[in-house]
Amino acid sequence: MTQNPEHNPLLITLDLAHRARTVDELQGLFFMLVNDSKRLLPYRQAVLWREGQGVACVSGVTQFDAGSPYMLWLARLCPLLHAQAALPRVLHADDVMPLNAAVGNEWPQWLGGPLVCFSVPADGDVPGLLCLMQLEPAQDTTTMPLLEEWFATWAYCYRALARPRFHLRHVLRKRWQQWRSLEATLPWWKRRHIMIGMGLAALLLFPVQMTVLAPAEIVPARPVMVRAPLEGVIKQFFVQPNATVKAGQPLFAYDDEALRAKLDVASQAVQAAESEYRQYAQLALSDQKSKNQIAALQAKLNEKQIELDFLQGQLARATVQASADGVAVIDEPTEWIGKPVQVGERVMKLARPDALEVEAWLSLSDRLDFDPDAAVRFYRAALPFSPLDARLRYIAYEAQPRPEGHFAYRVRGTLTQPPGGDAQIGQRGTAKLYAGWTPLAYWVLRKPLAAIRQYLAI
Template sequence: MLAVAWAALRRPTALSRWRRIRQRLHEAWPAAATRRRWRRRLLQKRTWRRFGGRCRRLWRAIPWRGAGRLLISPRRWPEAWRQGAAVLRRWVLGIWRQPRRRYTALLMVFLLFPVRLTVLAPGELVPARPAVIRAPLEGSVDKFFVAPNSRVQAGDALFQLDLTTLQSRLEVARQGLATAEAEYRQAAQQAVFEAKSKAQLALLQGRVAERRTEAEYLESQLTRAQVSSPLAGVVLMDDPAEWVGKPVAAGERILTVADEHDVEVEAWIGLGDGIVLPEDAAVTLYLNAAPLSPVAARLRYYAHEAVARPDGSFAYRLRARLEPGEAAPRVGMKGTAKIKGSWVTLSYWVLRRPLAILRQAVGL
């Protein structure tokens, strides 16, 4: 009887089982610091880590087990790619078999095709760093010592203004200087005997200095009336016969001397074609005299403000330097410049001008 009663007392009940489970869970439950560390690791459950250079490895705080290993197994990826390619192939073939969808897809691909945004503008070859020769003083052109497109060296005479007026004024100034000097000498001799003449010496001396300064100024003007070339190059000018005898103002442009090897492209972009150009954009000039021999250049200067042209229109000035090794044609040759902008879609390239014209017509 005692053995049976003891066995009945030791039989586990539901409450005793729950107490033992709770005790084991309490013993196995990690500490607070361990739980915080695990929480940070869970936030970084899967991430890519860099291991030197461009090599990357897939890293996870929790070890890879079971199905996770199948995910990173290199033998499973080719099969996955083949299955994905098969699905994509079936989807594309399904669209291709339907004419409407096929034409729509082709149209979308065609409209999204990337092209370079280009504009055309009138251009010409101009000297890059010319020496602009202007009239040094007011007068009229007497004669030229050079012809258009002739070569000159530094210091060679280019043209001369009319010297008749200057020579007359210089002769009058010299006579006035001689008269003032004679009056001064006479007053200096009389000052030895008369105190009144001695008082006028300072006044007469100032008059002599004034006449001498005027004569020296006219002599310098007479020297400046003959203009020389500041550098070696080619003379660029119109018909000299149109300038001979023509009155010119001081600072008026007469001709230009430029180095024939230092040439660049100048183009005028209309207001409707004023697109944003990247730095160092490509520019190609197709000359009217040689359309099969284009001139390649790179953008150097692009005006931010439109200026008025001789024909009354407004345009943006563009300057482009020639590519290294490019043969420089003759200065003054004209043609059509093709300026390449950024990459855009074909739809934008086709609809850019019509949309601009429509916007101007509608007034939006």
């Protein structure tokens, strides 16, 4: 006759193992352990206890009151049972009395009979104790090996679910314990933590050179500023940007129509004053009254002549010429055409191509004590693998507002490359300024310490 699968312990063990492998939550595994183990060994209540966390699950309920007197008594009992080496075993109140008399005296109140205590195979945070209480009279001791096999399968499933969260901590704890046990047998100068500390101290005290970074560009050194010599409107430009010019070469011209009209009027006024002066000079030979007006007419003539000379000088300056050789530095000439300019307004620069400098803007937090001739290295954005070397010429004593909305110090550095190199005016990039030597610890912690000090105001 075929045996019913529900009464075959081996088939029940296989079914429990299959179901445990399909569970995807730890709480589901806990619930299955305390409730479904009854199919192999009948009992009325099971308690799952985890070392360091107390009672984790109780059969027959989804939630329990951890502060109830029964749960508090179990919390004292389970650590005592977990400390026993010979598990599994059937325990009575007499077995607990030598361990803790108070817990043993309360045994009849809460259990009233023996219990079976199993040690679940432990690995990391796998629970270590399962207590089956109030066993039913009909017990088959032949199922005990199958029950232990079911616990081993359950523990394997638990480790598979718990490893992503607890495995790293378990490995690190085990490695730490192994390392501490090995270190205790070595002399103090050979202990790894001493060697690591000394190496770390030597690394933090290793001298490094202080460096700061700042946005920079190539600018002309000592350029000739071409400013507006008079007030008016620019009519024409004779040079293009980056064009080479010679001294005396026309650069741009004003619209001089109004100036020429004033010059014609002044010329006519001079001629009229001369005619009037000659007329009275002839009459002065015979007329005393005309002779008295000669001085006033002479002064009037001189005044008109001065006005004429001034307008002629203005007309001569209407065409601006280069005062030295160089390269015309200007953004876009067409933007100046038709634009009114004031006297002294800068229109363009004349730069020498062999006299270039690096201009950087140093932030307030990076203002260090630099040597007068400190090294500067300029990394161009277009040519990052071809840096240019320079020497610090000066740092402005006062910070200036920048278009980005912050203050910075102007820094100028003279390029040390020979004339005729690949440096060009307007190239932008990052300048690296080298200061004195300092320990690596200060180099790493300089800005964090400054931020903390500003925040705490100490």
